[in-house]
Amino acid sequence: MKVIAAHGIDGATTRRIAEQAQAPLATLHYCYHTKEDLFADVYDFVARRFRDVVKGSAPHADPAATARRLLRGLMECYLESADFAATALELISWARRQHEDRGIRVYDEAVEATRTVFRDMVSTHPLEAETIDEIAYVIATLADGFALNWLTYEDRSAAVKQMEITASVLDSWLAVRLESAPAALG
Template sequence: MDDLHREDFVPRISAAQRRSDFVNAAIEVIAAYGIDGATTRRIADQAQANLAMLHYCYDSKDDLFADVYEFVAGRYRDVIQDSDPHSTLADTARQLLRGAMEAYLESPSFAATTLELISWARRQHGDRGIAVYDQALESVRAALRGTSAEHPVEPETIDQIAYVIATLADGFAMNWLTYGDRSAATEQMETVVSVLDSWLAARVGSTPAGV
């Protein structure tokens, strides 16, 4: 079969799949080089595609970054959806914290890119940077409100629990990115959850898991 006809049998990749490839590539590049170093050429190379294809899929780097933001937000939504809707408030809080930490542990690039994007957006586009963090917090608050329906909790308490979860998860991410010791990070996850348990016991009278 000559080259001309062989091309007809090369599987074509859809534009949607290409965009997904570029988003995943952008996450890796941002994690390695930061926002300023995340050039379209590096992203195209990471995706094993040519630059023309990237510009075909995205009119600008800002459009690509918008999809990266959406991917990050979607990953947090996945964590929320994976929590048990029939759990107690305390159990849901533990699941949300553990889910966030597991997402960071699973992909250091996701952890690094998330922190980089929020920091960069806060510097360059203040409202947008805040919105990214606000969306994640609101997803946590919504999940907590859903599991406390039978035994209503003050909105202030829901806000506090969401804040503690976010603070503990972010602290875990920074430590994990700094040292990169997976074995230590896995053990530290249990320590972090125990901190949440102690806070919950003091604040809402919940019994820590396993007690």
């Protein structure tokens, strides 16, 4: 992750990766036949991290509290590690360019994990499928925007304040959307 974050995919040579890992280059080549195989493992790590954040952030008392916790969990994950944020965005972009479906898949998996949290709440908090899709989209959009801003400026104190602003945007949208959302059909 550190090499990809610092040098991008194209600059993440096996030599740099081996140096960062403090491992012989031959060992890296023994474990991974191609650089793409190595990136696939990093890619899977990133996807698992997103799923873990979603699972660890939900469920809460109601859809609004759950949405806030999910967004905050994603933003904290990015804030915790600029390398993770940079690597996640770089890998998704790279995979999208190289292997169209794989780039879409990691993003879809993260959004689907979010949808599942809200689908699981339907028995106690009726939500239509469209509303669930919208909530997942808004959370992803706000979290990604936060990550890009954090990576651009890397100002931790500003980022902490921006987390509150981002959360307030979600709160405002949820207040309007959930108030106007019809209950799911039983």
